[in-house]
Amino acid sequence: MKKPFMERFGDFMAGKGFYIVLFLCVAAIGISGYYLFSSLSPDKDPGTAVAGPAQVTVTPTPASASPAVRVTPTPSPQAQTAVRTTPAPSPTPAATPAATPQPAAPTVFAWPVKGTLISEYSVEALAYDATMGDWRTHSGIDISAELGAQVVSAAAGTVIDVVQDDFMGTTVYLDHGSGLTSCYANLAAVPTVEIGDTVRAGDVLGSVGKTAIAESALPAHLHFEMAQDGSPIDPADYLP
Structure with missing residues (x-):
């Protein structure tokens, strides 16, 4: 009498089937790791499609060159040439005229009228x-x-x-x-x-x-x- 499918599958897994399944799992993990490693390798052919988000490199467009402006730097106070300034001569104060001495009062007087x-x-x-x-x-x-x-x-x-x-x-x-x-x-x-x-x-x-x-x-x-x-x-x- 032929056994049901589930019994036969159970017998298979209890025997050599377990090892076969284990091998297949290991193989599947190895293949997946290989492809994953290949996608991250820098030597990958650019024509090969890679899963995941695409990286886009944007090259900025150079702005139109502005006309060059020549700026003359202002020399710092330390770089300026020292200029020797000759102080203006102080005005000579005007001589104060000497006070005219008053004549001494007379010591002798005369009678202004006879009487x-x-x-x-x-x-x-x-x-x-x-x-x-x-x-x-x-x-x-x-x-x-x-x-x-x-x-x-x-x-x-x-x-x-x-x-x-x-x-x-x-x-x-x-x-x-x-x-x-x-x-x-x-x-x-x-x-x-x-x-x-x-x-x-x-x-x-x-x-x-x-x-x-x-x-x-x-x-x-x-x-x-x-x-x-x-x-x-x-x-x-x-x-x-």
């Missing part, structure tokens, strides 16, 4: 003023003289002012240097000197008048004052 002293210098004590009817200071001296008598410079100097004072009438001021000045008031309306005139001792400045309203109660006279640096001083200390 009698009727009012003395008084700035520390009050003196009675007959014109104003009160007691007040008197910053000069009053020398009586005939109306129209010549009034002269008590010392050399320069005329620095000629004014028509509301109280002391026509007045002439002289600068004698070193801050010393003299004043001639109650002159006639028109003096004989002008501002800027240089006079010597004894030069005529004007004449005795009656233009000083503040001393109109006194007889005709010359009101004479002196000052040092603007402060009144006693003329009697300078007159002979």
